Amino acid sequence: MVNYIAIIFILFGFFFVSVAAIGVLRLPDFYTRMHASGKSETLGVMLTLIGFVIYNGFNLVSLKMMLVSAFILLGNPIGTHAISRAAFYSGLEPWRKKDN
Amino acid sequence: MSNGRVLINNLKIFLALFAFWVLLSEKFEVKFILMGxxxxxxxxxxxxxxxxxxxxxxxxxxxxxxxPVFKYIKYWIWLVGQIIIANIQIAFVILNPKLPINPQIVVFKQKMDNPLAHLSLGNSITLTPGTVTVDIDNGEYIIHALTDDTAAALYFANNQGDIRKKVADLFDEKIEKDDL
Structure with missing residues (x-):
């Protein structure tokens, strides 16, 4: 039973990481691609790690994995912010819809 | 802040570092505890x-x-819920064949004294629906928003701006409701 819950979590994580990859390919410019990679990846990796924790049961190793997911939650937006800020200051113009 | 508060905060850092050491070393012999x-x-x-x-x-x-540690943890738990909603919305936008996006730059001002409050707000904005913090300069936020709805969600004028209110409450900062 626990295995099934773990599998569901890992599959959801897999889905969100796939969405991030598809988004990076489909969206038109750098800033919009940051949306896909910054958000969906965070949740995808976190869900996968939670799945591992559930599969492993509660011990020190799973505590470490929870720590890793907490650091990803804190660190990933900072990375996104640093890259998009660098792009903004080097003068990259955001893509806009053509009709306005 | 008085000297007593500084001491308490240093004690907090010490305890956090020690807990981290024990967690990573997984050894409970006296020698390793002392080293930690x-x-x-x-x-x-x-x-x-x-x-x-x-x-x-x-x-x-x-x-x-x-x-405030417990308030902060409570806030992050609320934020994880928001992140899940944000990701489902982003997934719908990305997987929609028409790709209904209207990217735009949003600027607003929020004066706060505590740099931690700015850090939390910037992080939260990046993680929640369709917005990425591009720059924070002296309380002025430059945000890239993916769609019209997500851009509107940041302004108080639309009876929204939940994240901004919550972060300001968290650090006891006063914000002006009429900015933009």
């Missing part, structure tokens, strides 16, 4: 200057570990 205590003490000693982030106008120190 020594390493945490050195770490606390080195970081006592770095942790003073800035000062308020009346000269009070703003300390890097001086935040």
């Amino acid at each position: 205590l020594g390493a945490s003490l050195i770490g606390t000693f080195i970081s006592r200057e770095i942790m003073i982030l800035s000062r308020r106008e009346n000269g009070d120190i703003i300390h890097g570990f001086d935040f």
